[in-house]
Amino acid sequence: MTGPHTSLTRRGLLGGLLAAGSTLAHPALGLTTSPYPAARPAGLWRRNLAELGTLVRQARLGGETSLTVIDLETGQPLEGYASTTALPPASVAKAATALYALRVLGPSHRFATRLMADGPISNGRLDGDLYLLGGGDPVLDTAALGALAAQLKTAGITEVTGHLRVVDSALPTIRTIDPGQPDHLGYSPAISGLNLNFNRVYFEWRRLGSEYAVTMDARAGDLRPQVRVSSMSVQPRDVPIYTYEQRGSEDHWTVARGALGVEGGRWLPVRNPAGYAADVFQTLAGAQGLRLKLGPTSASLPEGAQTLAEHLSPPLTDIARGMLKYSTNLTAECLGLATSRSLGARPDSLVASGAQMSAWHRAQLPTSSELGFVDHSGLGARSRISSADMAMLLATHGSAPALAPHLKTYLTRDSQGKTLAVQPADVVAKTGTLNFVSGLSGYITPPAGRPLAFAIFSADLDRRARLTRAERERPDGGRAWARRARKLQNDLVLRWSRLASS
Known part of the structure; x- marks a missing residue:
């Protein structure tokens, strides 16, 4: 996907869309003329292409829809509808975050989590404190902490006279990604410089006679250490299903008995990531024969601290691919915050870091843009970007080769909802969904023809509010x-896939 992308400007894009007959000023209207050549005999279907406005109205979404498709080889727009209307991108924002991190941190970047000592070691005894130093790793799990504990044993550490202390200042501590979300949703956990299991704890229940046995653990692979910083009690009620209360550094949950079946489980968010990681590591170290006393979180390491053990994350390319595949919010926020800090900024909130990412993307585009992110995951519905700006973002500064390999394959369907046996083009894209908000953006590459970048955003913000x-x-x-x-997204991608191939 290469071509003269530097010739693409926002003015040129919008001018091209207007020249093509798109309805930027009057989004309720459809195209009045087709921007494509006369249909060939083999492409008779093109004569019956519906106007974009007609497709949008037939979708019965209410609110607003914005869409844009750009020819990557020429940098010219092909079609657009309300292209400058800025809407929430939902998880499509993660594509912008992936670009931000990959271009600034580099595809081979790894996050380090270390065990550090601030005192002398003699005959296996550390005369001082042991520090668990977070490096902002968004994919650190219990198995990785277990490996760190095993490294201590291999190094011959059998006693620590001081305390186990966590240093989590690599990233700011943020209690929840989106405060507007219900407390129990695992996709809006806390964030800090030390994040474990996506800052989620596993709640499992099993009915035993007339009572329930419940556990809270930090499972990963074969490891299932019980957690002390989160607790659950079953209450005799039907609603609400969950209640949450923070008591000091601990998370206290209750669950409605009427909502539980015979057995089950689900992930719940953690609000104290440092305490959670320390709790789990203390258990894992104990399994290696090393008893540790928990101490308070530390803002920094003492001078002269030495490294005893280290865990490196997978390279950023793998992390970004997983984030885009599974749409993990915590991963996106950690990547965005880490990238902003690497640029010299010290954002103390997602809003501040989102603004830093917005400024970086605006600087990469040929002309200024009004895009504005309030976070890096798209969970916050106050983020805004138009389809024109999103398509430009995908089409400029080498975005296609950097991003396309990490996006998921998108398969188009027929009018009955069945996946087409023969796809008219290769499509990779990022989806995004919030309540009454939906987005799709990515690349279309036909077997023979012109590659495209596209963005589709729809939102009924009044209904959401x-x-x-x-x-x-x-x-x-x-x-x-x-x-x-x-x-609607499927119909548009199918339309553009065929056009790109014609």
Whole structure:
């Protein structure tokens, strides 16, 4: 996917869209003329292409929709509808975050988590404190902490006279990604410089006669250490299903007995990542025969601290690919915060770091843009970007070769919803979904023809704003709205895939 991308400007894009007959000024109207040559006999279907406005109206989404498609080889727009309308990108924002991190930190960047000592070691005894130093690794898990504990044993450490202390200042400590989300949703956990298991704890229950046995653990692979900083009690009620209270450094949950079946489990968010990691590491070290006393979190390491053990994350390319595949919010936020800090900024919030990422992307685009991110995952619905700007972002400063290999394959479907046996083009894209918000953006590469970058955003923000906090997990009408949005996206990608191949 190469070509003269430097010739693409925002003015040129918008001018091209206007010249192509797109309805930027009047989004309720569709194209009045086709920007494509007359149909060939083999492409008779092109004569019956619906206007974009007609497709949007038929989707019955309400609110607003913005869409843009760009020819990557010429840098010219092919079609657009309300292209300058800025809407929430939802998880499509993760594509922007991946670009930000890959271009600034580099594809081979790794995050380090270390065990450090601040005193002398003699005959296996550390005369001082042991520090668990976080490096902002977004994919650190219990197995990695277990490996660190094993390294201590291999190094011959059998006693620590001081305390186990956590240093988590590599990233700011943030209690939740989006405060507007219900407390129990695992995709909005806390963030810090030391994050374990995506800052989630596993709650499992099993009915034993008339009572329930419940556990809270930090499972990963074969390891299932019990957690002391999170607790759960079953209460005789039907609603609310969960309640949450923070007591000092501990998370206290209750669950409605009426919501539990015979057995089950789910991940719940952690609000004290440093305490969680220290709790789990203390258990894992104990399994290696090393008893540790927990001490307070430290803002920094003492001068002269020495490294005893180290765990390196996978390279950033692997982390970014996993983030885009599974749409993990914590990964996106850690990558964005780490990248902002590497640029010399010291953001103390997601909003501040989102603004730093927005400024970086604006500087990479040929002309200024009004895009604005309030976080790096897209979970915050106050982020805004137009389809024109998102498509430009994918089409400029070497974005395609950097990003496309890490996006998921998108398969188009027929009118009955069945995956087409023969796809008209290779499509890779990032999806995004919030309540009454849906997005899709990526690349279309036909077997023969011109490669494209595209972005599609739809949002009914008035309907979203009417939701109460309790309704946000499963709002009435939300799934049907999302299905209609996905159908519109499919129809547009199928349309552009065929056009690119013609």
